[in-house]
Amino acid sequence: MQKYSIFSLIKNALAYHEGWEKVWRSPEPKSEYDVVIIGGGGHGLATAFYLAKEHGITNVAVIEKGWLGGGNTGRNTTIIRSNYLWDESAAMYEKSLQLYEGLSQELNFNIMLSQRGVLNLAHNLSDLREIERRVSANRLNGIDSEILNTQEIKEFVPIINDSPNSRYPVLGGSLQRRAGTARHDAVAWGFARGADTRGVDIIQQCEVTGIRQSRGKVTGVETTKGLIKAKKVGVVVAGHSSMLADMAGFRLPVNSYPLQALVSEPVKPVLDTVVMSNTVHVYVSQSDKGEMVLGAGIDGAHGYTQRGSLHVIEGQLGALCELFPIFSRLRMMRQWGGIVDTCPDASPIVGKTPIGGLFINCGWGTGGFKGTPGSGWAFAHTLATGEPHELNAPFNLDRFTTGALIDEHGAAAVAH
């Protein structure tokens, strides 16, 4: 692997940038692997990376039907935080945040982690109580989290509308200062490069169309490039998880919905943190290019159209202008959608399936970008050893039968 550094930059600049190596290979699939990972999003690529790095398992293929990171990984609003309510989620998301903190060094790839803080607003008494409860829970779990009052919020975000006369006045908020954003594409590319260097085959433009099994055990996958045999298979396909479960013959509690995001024209720096509001339902941050990046809720009905409905955007822009009147004449430049895989308890499923050797990692829904490294790390352990790590053990599929749900609905502040 060509190491990226100031010296390699200078060397290549002097050579007119013609000497850069390809970042990963594009191999043809072999007929058999130890592990096949279906889905080349951040979670699948992170799984492959940690399989190779932590467990020395390198006879691995990642099979992606489109292009790397072309699913939700390349479509999200890149908010990263770990201030979740329940112990199980706090442990998982905090592990992920800690991995994020060292990731640029570890991957030798700048993922542009920006710990600019994430502020979750409260607009009514029940919001305030919820925040008080969550911040206390966070602190018990050793996660940095604090409460700001209206005046402190105004000082932290001067452009916010703090008028007590608004329809939904800002009454307070929770702040996690270590939270922030990262560059989503770089996360996918960095993991891909790290996995490829260690021998993982990344196969793009190859769709999995069937799961081969014999006597209750997985034996391989059928793809548009032919049959690929494997001892173990990990399904990491987000919005398309139910389709893969159908192929394998088991059921999931997952529902897929379009979730949209949009960006404005670029403007001068005005917002140096991430602001989220569950109640008026919008969240916004400013990209390094100056664009406002904003998103909100899922569409009202199931769907696989990667666009979403206009009235959902209308709602979130109304909320945006209420919170930030300064944005009222900002023009929106681009809009897109992804297909998110939501679970009834708003927590992911990372673990075994009823089929031997077949594992699943899904249900991250509207908020799994922040979970990418932690999810990959724990899922790699699960694939390598055949058993979940204690970090992902609570996130099993069985919890919908046992009743041990991890309800992060309102508690997770807002969906992202």
Added chain:
Amino acid sequence: MLLIPCPFCGEREESEFHQGGEAHIVRPKDPDELSDAEWADYLFLRKNTKGLFLERWVHLHGCRRWFNMARNTATNEIIAVYKMGAQPPKAAINKPPKTAVDKPPKAVGKGAKK
């Protein structure tokens, strides 16, 4: 935004409606006899089809009545609406969807970047 043909009021905008999830889920006759796995199936496990999906809707800000709808979730084509308790019309269900399920419309392209 979908334009939904309410069987009672005619075509109205989606924002007047609320979707109630998968249709035709039958409430267990004898709940006391259900195993945990059967409860999980009834409460949580759902069809999540890419393609023909049978779902319930309520005309919340209109006549407030529930009805069923057959829709292609890959294209948003509304194939049929029919009343609660009725079975989906056979003709609608056997007809192949207008757009191939796995070919998203052209407009969905690479513009999907932050």
